[in-house]
Amino acid sequence: MRNEILHFNNVFIENTSCVGGKKESEGPLSAYFDMLEPDEYFGKDTWEKAESEMNTRAVNFLLSKAKLDYSDIDLSCGGDLLNQCVATSFVLKNCDLPYLGLYGACSTMAESLIIGAVFKSSNFAKRVLCFASSHFCSAEKQYRFPLEYGGQRTPTSQSTVTGCGAILLGDSEKCRVEVKEAVVGKIVDSGVTDVNNMGAAMAEAAVDTVIRYFGESNLSPDAFDIIATGDLGREGYELACELFKRKKFELFGKYTDCGMLIYDLEKQDVHAGGSGCGCSAVVTAGYFYDKLIRGEAKEILLIGTGALLNPNTVFQKQSIPAVAHLVRLSAR
Amino acid sequence: MTHKEYKKMTDDRAKRSPTLLNCIKAFVTGGLICVLGQALTVLYQELGASVELSKTLSTISLVVLAGLLTGIGVFDVIAKQAGAGTLVPITGFSNAVTAPAIENKTEGFINGVGAKMFVIAGPVIVYGTFASAVYGVMYYFLLRGGLAG
Numbered sequence: 001m002r003n004e005i006l007h008f009n010n011v012f013i014e015n016t017s018c019v020g021g022k023k024e025s026e027g028p029l030s031a032y033f034d035m036l037e038p039d040e041y042f043g044k045d046t047w048e049k050a051e052s053e054m055n056t057r058a059v060n061f062l063l064s065k066a067k068l069d070y071s072d073i074d075l076s077c078g079g080d081l082l083n084q085c086v087a088t089s090f091v092l093k094n095c096d097l098p099y100l101g102l103y104g105a106c107s108t109m110a111e112s113l114i115i116g117a118v119f120k121s122s123n124f125a126k127r128v129l130c131f132a133s134s135h136f137c138s139a140e141k142q143y144r145f146p147l148e149y150g151g152q153r154t155p156t157s158q159s160t161v162t163g164c165g166a167i168l169l170g171d172s173e174k175c176r177v178e179v180k181e182a183v184v185g186k187i188v189d190s191g192v193t194d195v196n197n198m199g200a201a202m203a204e205a206a207v208d209t210v211i212r213y214f215g216e217s218n219l220s221p222d223a224f225d226i227i228a229t230g231d232l233g234r235e236g237y238e239l240a241c242e243l244f245k246r247k248k249f250e251l252f253g254k255y256t257d258c259g260m261l262i263y264d265l266e267k268q269d270v271h272a273g274g275s276g277c278g279c280s281a282v283v284t285a286g287y288f289y290d291k292l293i294r295g296e297a298k299e300i301l302l303i304g305t306g307a308l309l310n311p312n313t314v315f316q317k318q319s320i321p322a323v324a325h326l327v328r329l330s331a332r
Numbered sequence: 333m334t335h336k337e338y339k340k341m342t343d344d345r346a347k348r349s350p351t352l353l354n355c356i357k358a359f360v361t362g363g364l365i366c367v368l369g370q371a372l373t374v375l376y377q378e379l380g381a382s383v384e385l386s387k388t389l390s391t392i393s394l395v396v397l398a399g400l401l402t403g404i405g406v407f408d409v410i411a412k413q414a415g416a417g418t419l420v421p422i423t424g425f426s427n428a429v430t431a432p433a434i435e436n437k438t439e440g441f442i443n444g445v446g447a448k449m450f451v452i453a454g455p456v457i458v459y460g461t462f463a464s465a466v467y468g469v470m471y472y473f474l475l476r477g478g479l480a481g
Contacts (some may be wrong), residue, residue: 149432
């Protein structure tokens, strides 16, 4: 039988950084960002360059906070939503860093943490830079309509987070947060074809991964302070709650969703909440990490959720399969 | 759970767009645009244009106005509320052409503006032209048969 849970040895978070945009600065988690840029272009002239610039700033913040140089890092792994992951790879053009590009749709932060932790745990790398990003404007351009197009969105749609979260995995005495365990997600196809209801497309995948984790772990969900899915939004969150209930799986009120935490769903015009790689990336690197180092939370489960589609598969009326990777973060 | 059961579960609970409110908003804004079009037609006639020419000038004016509002980032703000009210009149067509042209300017005038300009409005042009050709052929035969005229 397969072992569902990966157990890591001595993988700690040395530091984190996160950069966001204007909408994120108006949200409830604005205090947890290192920088909030009001200019959507980040001083550049295209959306693609803007996203790369945002990521560059996040990486630079991380290095300066950790008082390290590129040469101190053995490996970087990250991804974004743009075709061929250009926002991420272009960041590292001028950096002296080995790089693995990842695509896990919006689950990329969890995916990069898992891959980084595997390298660190097996001593192939001493320090790994893990990061993920999304930008509202570049994502709209690629997946939906031009920004100035006058359309209306349905209430179940979500708003892509403009943000980049970066996490440095390492191993020093000072580290307070451990990346302890992970579960790699399976592709789950719920048959959802509505591109404006990604929460529904991803809910079953998230539930599947959580149940796989607790099926093998001897911990109860009650042992965790926060169990958070990546970007199901309000729609997917409520669906996931319903699915857990049907499976008679009790979460003791610990369950939340990063897409609901990052914005004020009542006051901000974001419909069902935030989405995108940047969503779980900034909530983890900013809010969750802060909670763990302050001792306000001891155990957090992050379940990065990704809807796997591209505009062509949508036009071909193919359903939207999803994946959900789980990472356990523990304060020590 | 089968895909069908899951679809039922998600559809049953998914929040719907407020259809009635959207219809009322569309009715009012769409009506206002038509009033503006009519006012322009009358204005052009007052200025000495023929009935036919004034109608064309009025249409052109609405296209230019919608394009301008798109360019300064106002159109999408109005359209978010107006919905079909701004989409169905010629203003929607203008916006659908201008918006991708602006967005893809970063890829240059050939591969960006030129290639992507009709990415939304293209199907309307293709099938609109096709439908009018079919209509023309039908009309021709009906005329010859003495059934129309």
